[in-house]
Amino acid sequence: MHDATLILLVVSVLVIITLVIALQNQRRRLRRTGKKFRELEQEEQRMFTFLHDLGLAIENDPSAAVLSRIIVDGIDKVVTARGGAIYFLNAEHDFLSPSYISEDCPPLIGIPVEIRKKAERDPRALESHIRLSRVTADDGILGHCLNVGEPINVENVKNHPVFRDAFTSYTDDVSALLAPLRHANKDLGVLVVARRHEDGYFTANDFAVFRSAAEQSSFAIGNARIHREANEKRAIERELNNAREVQRILLPQQDPVVKGFRISGTNLPARIISGDYYDYIDLGEKKFGIAIADVSGKGVPAGLLMAMCRSSLRSVALGGLSPSKVMAAVNRQLFPDIREDMFISMAYSILDTDSGTLTLSRAGHDPALLYRRETGKVELLRSPGLALGIDSGAVFERVTRDLEVELKSGDCVLFYTDGVKEAVDADEEEFGMERMSETFRRAAPLGAEAILNRMQEDLKSFTGEGPQMDDITLVAIEKR
Numbered sequence: 001m002h003d004a005t006l007i008l009l010v011v012s013v014l015v016i017i018t019l020v021i022a023l024q025n026q027r028r029r030l031r032r033t034g035k036k037f038r039e040l041e042q043e044e045q046r047m048f049t050f051l052h053d054l055g056l057a058i059e060n061d062p063s064a065a066v067l068s069r070i071i072v073d074g075i076d077k078v079v080t081a082r083g084g085a086i087y088f089l090n091a092e093h094d095f096l097s098p099s100y101i102s103e104d105c106p107p108l109i110g111i112p113v114e115i116r117k118k119a120e121r122d123p124r125a126l127e128s129h130i131r132l133s134r135v136t137a138d139d140g141i142l143g144h145c146l147n148v149g150e151p152i153n154v155e156n157v158k159n160h161p162v163f164r165d166a167f168t169s170y171t172d173d174v175s176a177l178l179a180p181l182r183h184a185n186k187d188l189g190v191l192v193v194a195r196r197h198e199d200g201y202f203t204a205n206d207f208a209v210f211r212s213a214a215e216q217s218s219f220a221i222g223n224a225r226i227h228r229e230a231n232e233k234r235a236i237e238r239e240l241n242n243a244r245e246v247q248r249i250l251l252p253q254q255d256p257v258v259k260g261f262r263i264s265g266t267n268l269p270a271r272i273i274s275g276d277y278y279d280y281i282d283l284g285e286k287k288f289g290i291a292i293a294d295v296s297g298k299g300v301p302a303g304l305l306m307a308m309c310r311s312s313l314r315s316v317a318l319g320g321l322s323p324s325k326v327m328a329a330v331n332r333q334l335f336p337d338i339r340e341d342m343f344i345s346m347a348y349s350i351l352d353t354d355s356g357t358l359t360l361s362r363a364g365h366d367p368a369l370l371y372r373r374e375t376g377k378v379e380l381l382r383s384p385g386l387a388l389g390i391d392s393g394a395v396f397e398r399v400t401r402d403l404e405v406e407l408k409s410g411d412c413v414l415f416y417t418d419g420v421k422e423a424v425d426a427d428e429e430e431f432g433m434e435r436m437s438e439t440f441r442r443a444a445p446l447g448a449e450a451i452l453n454r455m456q457e458d459l460k461s462f463t464g465e466g467p468q469m470d471d472i473t474l475v476a477i478e479k480r
Contacts, residue, residue: 083194279310286354386400
């Protein structure tokens with residue numbers, strides 16, 4: 001009985017000891033689990049803080065550098081990295097340039113041997129090289145990440161195959177997490193965070209969190225760019241609309257009242273800014289100047305050259321009764337300031353309301369159309385001439401000549417730019433001279449305003465819903 005009691009006592013003690021050990025182990029596991037839980041809670045809170053700050057930043061429309069700093073510093077805190085950086089691709093996608101590198105970030109690019117030697121004497125040389133150097137889009141771990149096209153965890157950067165080049169070495173003991181930044185199927189750059197080995201390696205959980213943060217960062221950067229580009233586009237459109245208003249003021253605000261004649265003109269720009277131009281100038285002594293011009297090219301450069309042409313013509317027109325000589329003076333003024341790839345085709349006429357004659361000169365412009373009421377036929381008014389801006393003066397003045405036409409009651413003249421005859425339909429067929437002449441012939445007996453209206457109607461009917469490809473300008477003169 002005594003032995004049995006002893007055995008029972010020993011067994012009881014062993015059970016108690018086992019239970020105590022089990023309870024202690026369970027407490028340790030609970031403490032470890034609790035610590036892990038608190039760490040996950042803290043990490044989650046850091047992630048929420050990062051996303052919150054990122055959202056606030058986007059609302060304030062930050063610059064690329066500011067947004068990069070917010071992203072890098074935020075992710076550094078989330079995964080407790082030593083530092084990080086964002087590199088953006090240039091427009092041609094052949095170079096990566098640093099947008100932001102955090103203060104304590106380990107080097108993320110290979111360092112040439114000569115830079116390391118220079119840094120031994122001046123430590124600032126290394127920092128300067130890192131912060132100012134751009135790298136080719138297929139170079140180093142940054143380029144490798146772009147080529148792979150997905151986030152990567154590089155446990156030991158210096159052992160990575162991309163740093164086998166003896167001239168661009170990497171010697172630091174660093175781990176790095178990298179992710180390509182992509183938005184709307186377009187590569188934007190690379191996001192990277194790093195730790196020195198003395199701080200410990202990145203865990204699988206760190207990598208998962210980094211991947212998620214990188215995706216959010218790509219979305220934020222892409223949308224910020226779209227928003228910024230939209231704002232820039234709106235600003236440009238406002239400036240162009242202002243320029244269009246200025247240009248509209250430079251064109252005639254109404255048709256002139258000229259005794260014995262009806263004159264009507266219109267300008268239909270293909271874009272916001274027109275390269276076409278027409279003008280009326282009262283020369284006094286019953287004479288009236290009529291100009292039409294077409295600047296090569298489109299958009300703002302053509303619009304600016306058009307304004308220069310108008311100013312130049314008005315500065316010399318009052319002093320000359322020969323259209324070709326007036327345009328020669330304009331050419332001499334404009335030639336030094338016209339780009340080699342630009343020129344101006346122009347027709348300038350002087351209408352003598354007393355005699356009923358129209359003296360015209362063409363500087364490389366399309367021939368005017370003349371409708372004779374007496375015959376009901378259309379003629380081409382051809383006079384020789386060279387476009388403005390091609391020659392400095394001597395050749396222009398030798399080639400360009402005047403042509404005098406006597407107008408009788410019911411006769412009409414039509415000046416136009418090549419946007420009329422070169423308008424195309426859905427089959428890419430041009431409106432052409434034949435159609436334009438026929439429209440003019442049918443509308444001329446109805447007067448100057450009817451010519452412009454009928455020409456626009458026939459053009460619209462011909463081109464349909466297709467876009468207007470070039471500026472269209474028309475000026476019609478009718479002898480009463």
